[in-house]
Amino acid sequence: MNNNKNLFDQFADWATAFTGSAGAFIGASLLVLIWAFTGPIFKFSETWQMVINTGTTIVTFLMVFLIQKAQNKDSKAIQIKLNELIAAHEKASNRIVDIEDLTEKELDKLHKYYEKLSELAEQDNNIHLSHSIDAAEDNHEHKLRNEKIHKEIDNEM
Structure with missing residues (x-):
């Protein structure tokens, strides 16, 4: 330096x-x-x-x-x-880097999200499970894909 x-x-x-x-x-x-x-x-x-x-x-x-x-x-x-x-850290969300640039409202939203993750982690028996924003988004996208598939199947019937 x-x-x-x-x-x-x-x-x-x-x-x-x-x-x-x-x-x-x-x-x-x-x-x-x-x-x-x-x-x-x-x-x-x-x-x-x-x-x-x-x-x-x-x-x-x-x-x-x-x-x-x-x-x-x-x-x-x-x-x-x-x-x-x-x-x-491979399981950490890189989207958290530089969050200090977010607005107060965006930080509050993230804070609520992490409170929810904390609640989920407390419910898990395995303390080594990782909960991250990316994992939650992947899970959400998976659910949306499944919902879309179900709608397509319903439309075909």
Whole structure:
């Protein structure tokens, strides 16, 4: 893999690792303690209060974007790993690869389908039976073919 990250990616990776470290937490805690202890010196003035409010607001605002970038990267990596597992398993439905691009309504429909598969699996005595979308579609097409054959036979009579 090519490891030519742009400057922002390098900074985001570093910032994410740093802000999640014990050192960053201790540093932030010390800043809050120093700010709290300086309250009496500054007579708990509005400016003294605004320093912590402004600082935390700016840091929070910037961290939202760093956290989202890290989450997007992690999510993409997890999706790729899951896609590889699906593609590698011969009984898994390859149609599930990249389902994250489906609409919420389509995902709900798939969720209901898998709930039904779960119910079917619970009813089976053999825990090694596979239930997949492709197997269910094959079964459905088989039923449709049989129904068509039966209709043709009925029409001939």
